[in-house]
Amino acid sequence: MRAALVALAVLAAIVLVGTFARSGSAPSTTVDGAACAPVSAQVPGAVASKLAVQPLCALPPEAAAVYAQIRTGGPYRYDRDGIVFANAERLLPAEPRGYYHEFTVPTPGEGDRGARRLVTGSQQELYYTGDHYGSFVVVDAAAVAR
Numbered sequence: 424m425r426a427a428l429v430a431l432a433v434l435a436a437i438v439l440v441g442t443f444a445r446s447g448s449a450p451s452t453t454v455d456g457a458a459c460a461p462v463s464a465q466v467p468g469a470v471a472s473k474l475a476v477q478p479l480c481a482l483p484p485e486a487a488a489v490y491a492q493i494r495t496g497g498p499y500r501y502d503r504d505g506i507v508f509a510n511a512e513r514l515l516p517a518e519p520r521g522y523y524h525e526f527t528v529p530t531p532g533e534g535d536r537g538a539r540r541l542v543t544g545s546q547q548e549l550y551y552t553g554d555h556y557g558s559f560v561v562v563d564a565a566a567v568a569r
Contacts, residue, residue, distance in 0.1 A: 462563040468548030469561045471516045478566030486528045501527045
């Protein structure tokens, strides 16, 4: 009986992986009960950075608001928003100075800028860090809540 259950679980995993491979997209993510659209395999920065990809709707809601401001050119809440991000930690792909720019993602209850940032690249890349440059994910801005 145990061997049959293990075989069934393996078969289910194979079917799931096969479905994922054929579809070319990741399963959708659920955030606060709402489903995010699956992330795309064509997200700018994903291949070069080798970082995980997260849908924008899976990030804190303040990130989507800041991204909307970035797309319209501001106004921004903090004077330092839009400054050059030097990539001193070297967690993003190496690019010339001025390629990346950073924007504060406000943290409710924080008295200062907090640790959360969106970083943009000159080729439409979008990265998020929730731990002040300790780690990053590539953001799929097209993967919105459904």
